[in-house]
Amino acid sequence: xxxxxxxxxxxxxxxxxxxxxxxxxxxxxxxxxxxxxxxxxxxxxxxxxxxxxxxxxxxxxxxxxxxxxxxxxxxxxxxxxxxxxxxxxxxxxxxxxxxxxxxxxxxxxxxxxxxxxxxxxxxxxxxxxxxxxxxxxxxxxxxxxxxxxxxxxxxxxxxxxxxxxxxxxxxxxxxxxxxxxxxxxxxxxxxxxxxxxxxxxxxxxxxxxxxxxxxxxxxxxxxxxxxxxxxxxxxxxxxxxxxxxxxxxxxxxxxxxxxxxxxxxxxxxxxxxxxxxxxxxxxxxxxxxxxxxxxxxxxxxxxxxxxxxxx
Amino acid sequence: xxxxxxxxxxxxxxxxxxxxxxxxxxxxxxxxxxxxxxxxxxxxxxxxxxxxxxxxxxxxxxxxxxxxxxxxxxxxxxxxxxxxxxxxxxxxxxxxxxxxxxxxxxxxxxxxxxxxxxxxxxxxxxxxxxxxxxxxxxxxxxxxxxxxxxxxxxxxxxxxxxxxxxxxxxxxxxxxxxxxxxxxxxxxxxxxxxxxxxxxxxxxxxxxxxxxxxxxxxxxxxxxxxxxxxxxxxxxxxxxxxxxxxxxxxxxxxxxxxxxxxxxxxxxxxxxxxxxxxxxxxxxxxxxxxxxxxxxxxxxxxxxxxxxxxxxxxxxxxxxxxxxxxxxxxxxxxxxxxxxxxxxxxxxxxxxxxxxxxxxxxxxxxxxxxxxxxxxxxxxxxxxxxxxxxxxxxxxxxxxxxxxxxxxxxxxxxxxxxxxxxxxxxxxxxxxxxxxxxxxx
Numbered sequence: 001x002x003x004x005x006x007x008x009x010x011x012x013x014x015x016x017x018x019x020x021x022x023x024x025x026x027x028x029x030x031x032x033x034x035x036x037x038x039x040x041x042x043x044x045x046x047x048x049x050x051x052x053x054x055x056x057x058x059x060x061x062x063x064x065x066x067x068x069x070x071x072x073x074x075x076x077x078x079x080x081x082x083x084x085x086x087x088x089x090x091x092x093x094x095x096x097x098x099x100x101x102x103x104x105x106x107x108x109x110x111x112x113x114x115x116x117x118x119x120x121x122x123x124x125x126x127x128x129x130x131x132x133x134x135x136x137x138x139x140x141x142x143x144x145x146x147x148x149x150x151x152x153x154x155x156x157x158x159x160x161x162x163x164x165x166x167x168x169x170x171x172x173x174x175x176x177x178x179x180x181x182x183x184x185x186x187x188x189x190x191x192x193x194x195x196x197x198x199x200x201x202x203x204x205x206x207x208x209x210x211x212x213x214x215x216x217x218x219x220x221x222x223x224x225x226x227x228x229x230x231x232x233x234x235x236x237x238x239x240x241x242x243x244x245x246x247x248x249x250x251x252x253x254x255x256x257x258x259x260x261x262x263x264x265x266x267x268x269x270x271x272x273x274x275x276x277x278x279x280x281x282x283x284x285x286x287x288x289x290x291x292x293x294x295x296x297x298x299x300x301x302x303x304x305x306x307x308x309x310x311x
Numbered sequence: 312x313x314x315x316x317x318x319x320x321x322x323x324x325x326x327x328x329x330x331x332x333x334x335x336x337x338x339x340x341x342x343x344x345x346x347x348x349x350x351x352x353x354x355x356x357x358x359x360x361x362x363x364x365x366x367x368x369x370x371x372x373x374x375x376x377x378x379x380x381x382x383x384x385x386x387x388x389x390x391x392x393x394x395x396x397x398x399x400x401x402x403x404x405x406x407x408x409x410x411x412x413x414x415x416x417x418x419x420x421x422x423x424x425x426x427x428x429x430x431x432x433x434x435x436x437x438x439x440x441x442x443x444x445x446x447x448x449x450x451x452x453x454x455x456x457x458x459x460x461x462x463x464x465x466x467x468x469x470x471x472x473x474x475x476x477x478x479x480x481x482x483x484x485x486x487x488x489x490x491x492x493x494x495x496x497x498x499x500x501x502x503x504x505x506x507x508x509x510x511x512x513x514x515x516x517x518x519x520x521x522x523x524x525x526x527x528x529x530x531x532x533x534x535x536x537x538x539x540x541x542x543x544x545x546x547x548x549x550x551x552x553x554x555x556x557x558x559x560x561x562x563x564x565x566x567x568x569x570x571x572x573x574x575x576x577x578x579x580x581x582x583x584x585x586x587x588x589x590x591x592x593x594x595x596x597x598x599x600x601x602x603x604x605x606x607x608x609x610x611x612x613x614x615x616x617x618x619x620x621x622x623x624x625x626x627x628x629x630x631x632x633x634x635x636x637x638x639x640x641x642x643x644x645x646x647x648x649x650x651x652x653x654x655x656x657x658x659x660x661x662x663x664x665x666x667x668x669x670x671x672x673x674x675x676x677x678x679x680x681x682x683x684x685x686x687x688x689x690x691x692x693x694x695x696x697x698x699x700x701x702x703x704x705x706x707x708x709x710x711x712x713x714x715x716x717x718x719x720x721x722x723x724x725x726x727x728x729x730x731x732x733x734x735x736x737x738x739x740x741x742x743x744x745x746x747x748x749x750x751x752x
Binding site: 057058059060076077078142143144145159161162163164165166167249250251252253254255266269270271272 | 393396397399400419422423425509517518519520567568569570571572581584586710712713716717720721723724726727737741749
């Protein structure tokens, strides 16, 4: 899209060759934005890449080492594990809010008493500060004093270790993430539902479709673009999630919930290994870009199939 | 922050006074000229805690004594460490005096050359009170504050010994004696554990990184040494495996569930709720344990030294000090502040409130100071006894944080079924290259 908007004025100029060339008058207006972008986006990025090519430890002289920092990555078990943790955490905390968010959107799309008020209540988790949430959940997860194990005991389930066991720590963290971000998905999908015309449902009802069939063949395809947007936002958020994990487990127990972001923080600001930390940051950035590109590609394909099926 | 005019005048006055003294044939030992740097403004960065509180609370006395204005801020420990390192590395720190954790930062600060050498100032009678002499600091303190060349780069402020806290009431109820050895401790903990009741025999740090301070005390008592002569790390040897087995037994069999995520705070919560009968941690927690507003075990807590292992009995020792930024323009004034902070008066206040233990023997062993201690007598006794068996609790290397994270993670893994020897081996395979890289650079 951006390519098109850039070339179209140029094409317009070509179309009028007899006009005298004048320096484009828009440059003075572009410069402030350009300076800001260069200073806060481009320069830090180039500098990060430069740091990642150096052995750069706080308190020691720096030396250029080429790609050595990148070559350390595949041999660093903590990094490899962190990639795995990041991916499983991301998949779970994209899929669960999407499912629950869609379901709750369908529910909140119905007309019932005090709907507006209940919608407001439902989106409250989204408004709270992650660190505050993390502290509250830490207390709820407490195996001896926490309310979650008490609730389980009411239905006869033995106490769980939640975030204190390497096997359950990631699902437990995803539970918090899901609790907080399902409302966001709900809001986006609710917007989508409001935009769906009522005619398809009327004709489906005449044809005798069940509620499930209407959901599966009308609602779901029509809100798919919204789900993709929600999924994309969730994905980017989940990949770089830091505050909840750090505040609840600090990557523990052991390193069982250490995601790339948490590990990156340790390397750069606890071990002060800025060179290696920068290398991780660059790889991490590429990973996010790759995931986003994958989502965009999938979306494009989906739109095509939609057009094909529509034709 | 230049106060050239004032200090020049003060210098002249000082030299004149010194000259007059020498003329009168007085002994060379002059009085400390506390007012010499009056009007100077100092910035101090402190880690949050009782030491910082004690300094801030009484700072007016220092200003009255010296005329030096002090701006200080307390920042939570982890963030304070980061902030100091980043600012010091930048070469233009915003502070003159820095509160450092020796067990984490000693080698790092030395390597960076970030601290000013205090040795000449300590020898200057116009700057140093006669009672502040090197030999007054405990051996651990001197190990911490001096670099390889024997220069004093900081003044040792407060030492932290690991001790055993125990719940007398629970011990009495089960008829258990206070353990003197690790074997007795395990046996006692087993007797004291009653999951149905929600009480457990032992609690301690299980959280990665934090757990290393407890684990190393076990390691030391099994006869472990951190480094060999060539600086190779030894924490995966047989002593380490034995220590890890003990750690695993205690924290999985007789400790509250979820202990793998416990730092000192969660451990303390369990202990103050009367749910854990024994707790090994730093000496500094007596005030909250004896505070009726925060604790259910007030007056029921026993304090004693860490039980002996098969190869010895040590108290893992940690500590913090006050240093002067090498880039500071007010080094002498900063030195006066450091000296005041570790002075007898300030040290006595710290000890008496239970907020820390001065490194200076003249304070700790002074009967008058001891008489003023507000904590139980047993606590003071455990401090005095621990001082006699003190041994540094972490290897003195640059990558302490990596060591604690990697080995700590391995040790935490044993709590969910990992094999001690395998986990230690795995952790050290990761740690050795890091150690080599940072020490050779």
